[in-house]
Amino acid sequence: MANFTRGFTGGARRGGDTRLPPGQYDTGATWPVLTAELTPTIDLDTWTMTVDGLVEKPTTWDWRGIHALPSSSYFGDIHCVTTWTKFDTTFAGVSVDALLEIAKPKPEATHVMATATTGYNTNLPLDDITDGKAWIVWEFDGKPLAPEHGGPVRLLVPHLYFWKSAKWITQIELMDHDEQGFWERNGYHDRGDPWLEQRYQGDA
Ligand SMILES: Nc1nc2c(c(=O)[nH]1)N[C@H]1C(S)=C(S)[C@@H](COP(=O)(O)O)O[C@H]1N2
Numbered sequence: 001m002a003n004f005t006r007g008f009t010g011g012a013r014r015g016g017d018t019r020l021p022p023g024q025y026d027t028g029a030t031w032p033v034l035t036a037e038l039t040p041t042i043d044l045d046t047w048t049m050t051v052d053g054l055v056e057k058p059t060t061w062d063w064r065g066i067h068a069l070p071s072s073s074y075f076g077d078i079h080c081v082t083t084w085t086k087f088d089t090t091f092a093g094v095s096v097d098a099l100l101e102i103a104k105p106k107p108e109a110t111h112v113m114a115t116a117t118t119g120y121n122t123n124l125p126l127d128d129i130t131d132g133k134a135w136i137v138w139e140f141d142g143k144p145l146a147p148e149h150g151g152p153v154r155l156l157v158p159h160l161y162f163w164k165s166a167k168w169i170t171q172i173e174l175m176d177h178d179e180q181g182f183w184e185r186n187g188y189h190d191r192g193d194p195w196l197e198q199r200y201q202g203d204a
């Protein structure tokens, strides 16, 4: 019988509980797919990403244009409100900061709505997608992001529950107020910090 230590086996917790937010479990090597709508087929020749609303310069990037921006990657964990956490993910794309540097949010902008080509949307405080906390990504583990995981391009906001990371994102609209997106209207929290366990409306 193999002699093993709990904590060093696949699927077991690593690094004790310190990396696992309250109420979460380690999903190990698997990456569950959670999609409310059908996975869309997206043509890279016509794909665009727009930042508009309360900005000085509403801007739309095409596939070439967004790849011309400085690349940026994320290495770390992701947390879904359905209680799985995936450790040590690697995503690559561009930082949302790079897009905002060009579009220039107006001073009155406080929140954003991130919208997918499918109509799925989710709201975020502007502060949660600035200063190196959010990315527009097209690679996972060095390979093109799979369609079921939001490929060709999704939003990644890893410090919040993963429903904030809109798959197939095409628009970030800057607003001077908060407005609820798809899951928020259906009872999920407006912010969704996994460390504060902000799962549902009414949670701290
Ligand atoms: N467009 C879109 N984005 C979405 C969702 C969705 O249903 N549609 N689900 C959200 C939820 S609840 C989670 S947990 C993650 C799941 O991403 P994954 O399927 O790549 O694990 O995407 C988020 N982004």
Ligand SMILES: [Mo]
Residues within 6 Å of the ligand: 034, 080, 081, 082, 162, 163
């Ligand atoms: Mo989720």
